[in-house]
Amino acid sequence: MAGTRKVIELFYDVACPYAWLGFEVLCRYRNVWNIDLQFRPAFLGGIMHGSGNKSPGLVPNKFLYMGKDLARLALYFGVPIVSPENPAEVKGSLSAMRFVTAVAESREGRQADVENVSRELWKRIWSGDEDITLPASLSEAGLKAGLPANEIEELLQLASSQKIKERLKSTTQKALDCGAFGFPHIICHVNGKEEMFFGSDRFELMAHCIGEQWLGPQPAKTSARM
Template identity: 30%
Template sequence: MPKTITFLFDVGSPTTYLAHRRLPAIVARTGAVVDYIPVLLGGIFKATGNAAPGLVAARGRYMNTDMARCAARDGITFAMNPDFPINTITMMRMLTGTRGTRDFAPLAEVLFSGMWEHPRNLGDAAVLTATLIGAGLDPDVHFARANDPAVKAALIDATDEAVRRGVFGAPTFFVGAEMFFGQDRLDWVEAAL
């Protein structure tokens, strides 16, 4: 049975995007499977007292340089979104509503790309709708999922469970019970596999 990388993510995190792009190579080398768990990064920050690194000016400048450096090293197309930070609650609900279905991977791809490859303000419903249509996805279906009370509750539950497990930011990975934080810890994730 293949080992599993549990990947707790929010598409609003640029380092999560970088991790998402690096995971396929790890999967190819290890035969692992990735279990994508949508969470609300803002909810995690609120529950843990954490804050976005960019709120400290010097750290934010360094992080922007470091993300560009990492993307270049790994051949990842990356552009900082000029509208960052973007409210991702609707997108994360959409992803929660498609989790475990064949719609999940295409939707995740469109959202990550729209945030960090061809950056646009996906927090704006009109821009999100146009992006989904442009990718051949039905926005009515995805918005209906995002507004489903059961989906909303599932995203809250996943976020609360993440906090209970010790998560304080994104991206966070688990291999078994062992937690790893940050896209720059994927070498440790691979070693744990």
């Protein structure tokens, strides 16, 4: 059975709240669908620049809509998204994504660590309106994610290395090469073919394409009602 599992690659950046929604849904479906979920931390700034896309903050009507949209989606998906008090002042995520990349690189095969660190960073910025740029902030996220305190300093040093900078750049370029223009960017590998999906509102179609069943944003609750 393991040999027939469908690989799904999730490209994301914690700067994007919509990527958090996609992240949580795919994590919930790991044991519902027959999939091998692979996290691909990348840099949203590089995607926007490389694809020629514009930030919602540069399109006034889109920016106004985004706040209302996220409030509704937070309830629907059961993800504690709370928009920062001053979204326009949110700083970049480059340091955070290098840190996540360092975790992925140093703890290969331990996807749970990448998952937990990513989630804690999303919670800092999109639930707590907290910083994700300073080493102390990254360290706190790592501790809450369950990383050993004696390893976090090593991870912070690794995150600033040329190796990790190049790895993050390479993953971002891979997403661009696969057609990315924003996050979440999802690649499903099915029967030797790649199916690309953008956003957190394509899961019903995704399920159809990979031969699985969509049970809503919280499949465990749906199953309990059946």
